[in-house]
Amino acid sequence: MADLESRGIPVVGIATTEFIQAMEVQARALGTDPAYVFVPHPIQDRTNAELHALADEYLDRMLKELVSVSAVAAE
């Protein structure tokens, strides 16, 4: 993500809540502050319909993060 952002490409990470700590540890180690949206865990056993509903629910938040990152990148 840091690599993409360094090229001016807005990025938002999406993961389940189980990975909040991993994201924090990795971001701290690499000195980055990535934009992330976390969805409820688990997703592996979700049906397609459930996954679509989840994506719809979180789409706005993802877009908002993307726009926000984009604004920073453009500065």
Next chain:
Amino acid sequence: MTQLPDTGWVAVVKRDCPTCELTEPVLAALASAGELTVYTQDDPAFPESVPHEYDGTLDVSHGLRIEIVPTLLRRENGREVARTYGWDKAEWRKLTGLATLGNDLPDLRPGCGAKNIEPGIIEDLLVRHGETGLASRKIELGSAEDEIEAMFDRGWSDGLPVVPPTEARVLRMLSGTSRDPKEVIGKVPPDLGDCTVEKVAINAVMAGCKPEYLPVVLAAVEAVLEEPFAMHGVLATTMYVGPVVIVNGPVRRHIGMNSKGNALGQGFRANNTIGRALQLVIRNVGGGRPQEVDRAALGNPGKLTYCIAEDEEGSCWESLAAERGVPEGKSAVTVFAGYGLQGIVDQKSRTPESLAQSFAECIKAVQHPKLYPGADVLLVVCPEHERTFRTAGWSKQRLYEEIYKRSQRPVDEVRPGTMGIAEGTSAFADGTMAPKIRDGGLMIVRAGGGAGMFSGIIAGWSASGEKGSAPVTRVIGS
């Protein structure tokens, strides 16, 4: 201890050197002819007939960079202007200007290695003189700190005690390679820490390696850092996998690796410490720790250490390294993202067809009997099973082909919901045969003790191949 003379002769000798003993009358002659300072490295009484100083700490010898004894050198106005070593009558006469020096001695006698450069001594001298050249941060422990506990406390351990990586031990470890300690061999995930040869040596010390294992550890680290292995993913996955190291070639014998009984188990220093050193590099250089970026739900005991040597000598097949293009006579490591061991117990099959079918049936269960494709597979064939194929004249290639074919299942049997199990595959067209293993995803090695019809499956990561991790083979350097 007498200071080195500003002007005069200096000789460095040791009792444990026949050439030094041979030159004792010459040193006596030199002493009577002019200013001579003799330093003796081992026996304070030697040489009896010549006044001398005992260089017990070897600091003088080290300062003079003595490599061979006897060494005779000339100093003038505080600087060395000439040097010779061993016994070379003509050279000693030329240097000293004494035309009859050593009349009774043979013309030539080679010297002996100086004590100050012996392994185990030179490292301490370099440390004491601040000449280690090591770049890593030095950490001083408090006098009341227990060094083993201190390393646990600082988070450098994999859960077992580690050997304190003192400067002397790290230098000794580095003597196992000709590579520059400062050479960067890659960035180790997840923190992308620069990994130098020195950093690998430090972790090899901590793991309990001998210096001669270091080239194997270096090759293993370099292999997991190659892009196709995807070390970051292997570490961060919630699945069980960690790097499994397979060693081929003459190095196995040179460093005493075990490929016979208990080939995958405990009790053999080279096997166990090489795999551990690799994991410690991931932890201490890369910052890969469980419950942080390492998200393994269960992990597996092989994440402490998992290093196998193939029993090439006992095998009727070409080695894994040879299959993967490593020239004969070269040693190599192959790294595989794998976990655990699933047994194949077959004590009845006496034909290769029956045994190959057993192998395939067991492989079908890798990860889940309905997961197609499953994952890459490292198949460890025990000697008693290999004998069945050897007797029947089955090549390794034949066994590969048979296992790929026999481990397929009709797609309709492995769809979600069949057998009353929701798990299953949605891939592949209805009515076709689903492959359990991707093309190139099976590796076969032979290892183990002579008795016991028990082969083993080391299963890989679901993300095998281009979408995740592929095995990587690397020739072991010096």
